[in-house]
Amino acid sequence: MAQIELEVVTPAGPVVREQVDIVTAPGFGGVFGVLANHAPFLSTIKIGELAYKQDGSESALMVSGGFCEVSDNKITFIVESCEKGTDIDVDRALKAKERAEKRLAEVKAKGEKINMVRAEAALHRAIARVSVAQKSN
Amino acid sequence: MPSLKDVSDKIVGVKKTSQITKAMNMVSAAKLRGAQQKMEDFHPYAGKFNDTMASLSGASGDYPLMEVRDVKTAEIVVVTSDRGLCGSFNANIVKMAEKKMAEYEAAGVKVSLVCVGKKGNQALKKTGKVRTKHLDIMGNFQMFNAREIAQDIAANFEESGADEVTIMYGHFKSVGVQVPTAIHLLPVKPTEEAGDEVAAASGDYIYEPSQEEIMEVLLPLYMNVMIYNSMLQVGASEQAARMTAMDNATNACSDIVDELTSIFNKARQAAITGDLMDIVGGAEALKG
Known part of the structure; x- marks a missing residue:
């Protein structure tokens, strides 16, 4: 091929x-x-x-x-x-995802726009990291 | 005439200083290798990035970061190191910034400053024009540090807080030579007309989303690349400048030690001669 x-x-x-x-x-x-x-x-x-x-x-x-x-x-x-x-630790990635979710919820409650964009990006990264890690391990 | 004890104490002190400067020289040499490696690692990214920017040069549109306005406020981003003891390296960058500030002010343009690195901030805060400062990051920074700085500058530019942005840093030419350099950052100037060949090639590309929208993503990234690059340059230049400064200091120390040793020997000889005179005098008196 x-x-x-x-x-x-x-x-x-x-x-x-x-x-x-x-x-x-x-x-x-x-x-x-x-x-x-x-x-x-x-x-x-x-x-x-x-x-x-x-x-x-x-x-x-x-x-x-x-x-x-x-x-x-x-x-x-x-x-x-x-x-x-293969370099990503699944457990750590999962914990990071939980943290990111919590932070996003907090920021959303406060209604801070700039921080919300950041928190969303962090959550996206965490989700991607988890899915990549789970596939590779 | 200084006493023997004074001189020998001073010699010991200067020797200790020279040990420290020698150690700092070696530490800087090691750190310089790291900084140079970081610069080399960044090279492929910057190269590919610029290739793509050039292939997109056909895209035209109104991008906020390319908006050319009458310059009422000019911003200078001064990138220096966080630590001193590196000769005139930081002073040269600050001097260049001050000169540019004077030029702007003579032309009736307001100036605001963004200081990256402690030393620039220390020297420039008395002007009262420092808008933002990013301190204590030069030791160990990454792309996201550059991104934060870029976002701040871009936001300020878009809100018309500044109409022109220049970045000043110490360009790493070689271990011996670091040149203070100014680079135009905003508004981003369209890349010069690419050759026909490139233009033809870029015409065949499939863009997702459109060329214009890609440009909108690319322009902030371009700022990141420029700022990150200048930080890398300063990181390497700082270590190289410190190496040279510490080498000079070590040499100066050994010169002083030589000088003091000869003073010490003279004093020692004078003392011995004096003692001998006393003994001889005493012996003569006893004989008498």
Whole structure:
């Protein structure tokens, strides 16, 4: 099967650089999949789960906001942070999710708009982290 | 003539100082390696980011961060280190900011300052123009620190709190040379017309959402990248400047020790000569 080159770069350095079969990522308009020889494509990326298949084995990464570019049979993710599913501790992620939920509820009760956006982002990250971690472990 | 004890005490003191400066030099060398590594790690991200920005240069629209207004208030983001003892590194950046402030004020433009790093704030707070300060983050910062600073600056710009934003930092040219540098940050200038080839290639792209909406996401990120980069540069420059300063201090210490040793020897010899004279004098008197 034809493969596509996947590259994930974050400000802390490149994370992944591999030949893969398929990539699925949380795009602006929902999750999308990219196979080899995809047409040039540019999309923003939301907080969520970036999954890729490589010779039958599947890997998952948690990515936070950024964007991705497909060109010349290469898909590049330029994201602010990225964590490998295998590096995430499920219990800790679950606890973080609970905390984020609590904080969001508190902020909502107070009606602080800026903090609400932040709390929502934190919750999104926590949810993505949990789902990636549960899949990988 | 200083007494022997005074001089030898001073020699011991200077030697101790030189031990400290030598240690600081080595600590800075180690930290510099870390800071340089961080800069290198960031390189691919910044490179890819700029490529994408360039390929989007065709997108036009009214973005709040690109709005060009008459400059009534100018903002200068001064990025310095949190700690001193690094020669004239911070002073040079502050001097550059002060010069720019004077230029703006001569032209009748109000100035507001954002200080990143303690040293810049210390030097500039007496002007009373510091709008926001971000202190004690230069030691160990990450992208989200840069993002907070960027969000604050962007919000202020969008509310017309400032009409032009410049960022000043110490550019890391090499271990020996750090240059205070000013970079235009806001309003974001459209990338210069890309070559035909690039323009043609970008025409084939599928954009999700539209080119314009992607730009709206990209522009704040662009600010993050610029600010993060300047912080990285300052982080590395600070250590390099401290290395040089501490090296100079260590050399100066050994010069002083040499000088003091020769004074000490002279004093010692004078004392011995004096003692001998006394003994000889005493012996002569007994003979008499």
